[in-house]
Amino acid sequence: MAYVEISFVEEADSKAVTATIEDRLLQSLAEENEQSNNETFVLKATDETGKILGGLSASTSYDWLLIKLLWVDDKVRGAGLGRRLVELAEHEARRLGCNAAWLDTSNEAAHRFYLGLGYEDFGVLANPPNRRLSSHRRWFMKKDL
Template structure:
């Protein structure tokens, strides 16, 4: 039997380790399964003076674009920047051969936003009234590209 030590990483090391674990998983999957492109997409929006106003991170796998993070600074919300970032990521996903996009959110405002953008709910995780945090919901959504 293999003897292994399990430890908890924190700080910058944890982010680097998470990236390495994902790289190793994707390498293993490529050896075992028919793959499409596995690409990372990172897009940003900046002001004239270079201040970060928003960004989106996504990845591709098995013909799907996974939208991981879409963030817009509070000062730039409601101006269409989020839609511009999402459109750009979806366009890049199509260029890389994706036929669909998926994401998850637990923010009711974001959920409504994604519904307006053509995403449909395909699953939920819901907490009950006695579970912490009470009545929390996470929606899983997808869209054909």
Template sequence: MTKSDTLVEPNSVHADVSKEIEENLLASLAVLNSQSMNSTIVLTKRASGGKLLAGVSGTTSYGWFLVKLMWVDEEHRRTGIGTTLMQEAEQRAKSLGCHGAWLDTSNPKAHEFYLRLGYSDFGKLSNPPGNEPLGHCRWFMKKVLRPE
């Protein structure tokens, strides 16, 4: 690739370009690898006025459900909304043929939340001493959805 072939996308189109890259990657992988259906799962909980209270978003591939995003409004944490959304997302993933779920988080409170939901660590990425941000850690977690 020459310098003139490089295109830097403006921030406003990053999401669209990222989606286009992902779609092309998944299409090329599907030709090379046998896999289960690639599906997107998005669940939300909204207040009666429409305000977003919580949401989970993920994709299925190769029999796994990847939880990409999970968020609960600060005022509604520890009310069961997050647990309910995660359980519903996992059920939908199972119905699409997924045997397991995986995710990553760098939030210690979220790590504890996922542990309570039955997820376990399968990897950890930590910043070495002297590197910023100090003490940063990302946990990679998985959960069996359908026992063998």
């Protein structure tokens, strides 16, 4: 192998480099694996002034919906906005041919929220006892659509 240099990427360039790596990985996967409808979509909820009160970012791959991000402003939390965003994302995923959805969260309240929407745990990452951040958990969750 010829000389190869490995270096950390400056923060200013990290988005562009990450996009290049992701594009090349997806191209490689597409050449090796049967593909489905791969889509990315974003939902936003706004008030009458246009202020964003919540939103969801998701993508589909191999007939699965991945909910990447869900956020609801504290001022409207508990009013059903998060549920509506997730349900709309699931509806769109079904339209795109998805069979199931998955996500991950490290927030206990969010974990309970997703359980209430029918998601179930399929994995948990936890730090060992007596180590820094020993109470931290990350739940990986899924739901049949």
